[in-house]
Amino acid sequence: MKLSTRLLVILLPTVAVVMAGYGAWALRQRNATLLPAAQRETEAYARALSLALEYGFRDQALEGLQDIINEISRVPSVYGILVYDRQGRPLIVSDPMRTPASAPRDVLDRVLQHGETVSFGREIEQTSVYSVLRPIRDRQASVTGVLEVAQPLSLVELERANTTQRFVLNTLTLLVALTGATLWLVHRFVARPLRRLVNAVRALERGELTHRVTPDTGRSELVEVAREFNRMAGRLEAARADVIREAHERVALERRLRQSEKLAAIGNVSAGLAHQIAAPLNVISGRAEMLLKRPEADAEQARHLGIIVDQIGRISTTVRRLLDFSRHREPRLQPVEVDALVGEAVELLDPELARLGIALERVGPPVSVRGDPVLLHQVFVNLLMNAIEALEGAEKERRITVRSGLLSPSEVALEIEDTGPGIASHVKSKIFEPFVTTKTGGTGLGLAIARTIVEEHGGSLEAVTVQDSAGTVFRLTLPAAMETPDA
Numbered sequence: 001m002k003l004s005t006r007l008l009v010i011l012l013p014t015v016a017v018v019m020a021g022y023g024a025w026a027l028r029q030r031n032a033t034l035l036p037a038a039q040r041e042t043e044a045y046a047r048a049l050s051l052a053l054e055y056g057f058r059d060q061a062l063e064g065l066q067d068i069i070n071e072i073s074r075v076p077s078v079y080g081i082l083v084y085d086r087q088g089r090p091l092i093v094s095d096p097m098r099t100p101a102s103a104p105r106d107v108l109d110r111v112l113q114h115g116e117t118v119s120f121g122r123e124i125e126q127t128s129v130y131s132v133l134r135p136i137r138d139r140q141a142s143v144t145g146v147l148e149v150a151q152p153l154s155l156v157e158l159e160r161a162n163t164t165q166r167f168v169l170n171t172l173t174l175l176v177a178l179t180g181a182t183l184w185l186v187h188r189f190v191a192r193p194l195r196r197l198v199n200a201v202r203a204l205e206r207g208e209l210t211h212r213v214t215p216d217t218g219r220s221e222l223v224e225v226a227r228e229f230n231r232m233a234g235r236l237e238a239a240r241a242d243v244i245r246e247a248h249e250r251v252a253l254e255r256r257l258r259q260s261e262k263l264a265a266i267g268n269v270s271a272g273l274a275h276q277i278a279a280p281l282n283v284i285s286g287r288a289e290m291l292l293k294r295p296e297a298d299a300e301q302a303r304h305l306g307i308i309v310d311q312i313g314r315i316s317t318t319v320r321r322l323l324d325f326s327r328h329r330e331p332r333l334q335p336v337e338v339d340a341l342v343g344e345a346v347e348l349l350d351p352e353l354a355r356l357g358i359a360l361e362r363v364g365p366p367v368s369v370r371g372d373p374v375l376l377h378q379v380f381v382n383l384l385m386n387a388i389e390a391l392e393g394a395e396k397e398r399r400i401t402v403r404s405g406l407l408s409p410s411e412v413a414l415e416i417e418d419t420g421p422g423i424a425s426h427v428k429s430k431i432f433e434p435f436v437t438t439k440t441g442g443t444g445l446g447l448a449i450a451r452t453i454v455e456e457h458g459g460s461l462e463a464v465t466v467q468d469s470a471g472t473v474f475r476l477t478l479p480a481a482m483e484t485p486d487a
Contacts, residue, residue: 088102
């Protein structure tokens with residue numbers, strides 16, 4: 001909350017208390033002046049009437065005096081008027097009063113004998129009044145009578161009650177207004193920001209690290225807390241992303257390590273087995289070819305011998321692949337034009353492409369990678385051969401697309417896509433393992449060898465199904481040619 005707002009929240013109740021205290025003091029002052037004001041008003045009436053009555057007494061015009069008294073008695077602030085003769089007996093009484101009690105004798109004597117003006121309180125017809133008694137004089141200034149003007153004290157009490165009521169209403173209105181203003185300020189600058197912070201903390205507790213607080217403008221403490229919270233959430237989100245990435249990298253590294261250990265074990269076994277099988281196969285193949293060349297061999301024997309030679313050839317191919325798989329040759333890195341490697345692989349496989357009527361399309365700019373041309377040539381041949389075999393039984397359009405492009409200045413992406421039936425989900429997770437194949441007569445070593453070579457170059461190879469039964473994409477990444485061997 002801003003400093004000015006915070007001061008306002010503190011000052012508003014203080015102002016309300018000060019104004020309420022001032023109002024109470026003003027009310028007491030007002031109540032204290034009501035009775036003296038009423039008394040002065042009554043004395044003014046008495047002074048004015050006494051002058052008129054003196055002329056009336058002199059002229060003996062009592063009927064006119066009665067009318068004057070009755071007219072003045074109609075004023076709400078005048079309860080009644082009495083006129084006493086020289087002996088203190090009521091001579092004229094205003095209309096509202098019929099049987100009023102006379103003023104106390106000692107008070108009348110003070111006015112008649114000494115000519116004093118006396119003010120006092122008494123009751124007339126069970127009504128509390130404030131009375132003013134003034135002498136009525138003749139031409140010789142002798143007292144010839146007494147005038148009493150009575151004002152009801154109920155008017156003073158009524159005015160006091162009205163004043164108190166107005167003060168209470170004004171004070172309540174002020175308090176309600178200040179309370180409303182204070183509540184609005186607290187809600188606007190304290191409650192609402194705190195509620196947003198609480199919701200953000202709960203979201204963070206649920207793991208929603210992307211949640212952010214929308215802070216208000218300004219430089220208040222709660223705004224700074226909201227900004228610090230957002231910075232903290234951003235750091236936590238980045239830390240979680242780093243942890244997840246490191247976990248994925250660790251899992252991938254462990255998987256590659258297990259795969260490497262498995263491949264190493266398989267390679268050792270394969271190398272020994274290939275050497276043990278190679279020599280007897282050569283002997284059997286040589287003897288079969290000798291028998292096949294003998295002129296006395298009949299057609300049936302020649303057919304069987306041909307089958308033996310063909311099968312030995314298939315076994316020899318598997319043995320050579322096992323030997324290739326078991327041999328570990330460090331890549332001899334150099335800049336390599338990918339288009340040239342793909343062109344050589346396509347030229348090698350062109351008879352197969354023509355036989356199956358497969359259209360091959362190359363998309364993307366020419367790119368260069370840093371690698372071993374011999375090993376990478378083997379990778380492209382294996383991947384293209386795998387795509388050709390996938391299209392061999394396809395009834396729809398047979399097409400292979402080779403895409404190339406830069407993922408970043410230091411990384412090249414290559415894709416080989418076919419329009420074949422795709423890879424079954426139960427095989428996809430094991431497609432790069434040795435001896436896993438979906439083709440009749442396949443060895444299951446081509447993709448394993450290709451992935452090993454790519455990873456030795458510091459790249460990656462993965463298989464992606466385009467859609468269900470709508471083709472396969474083999475996506476590989478390799479370091480760009482400008483990368484140094486150390487990098």
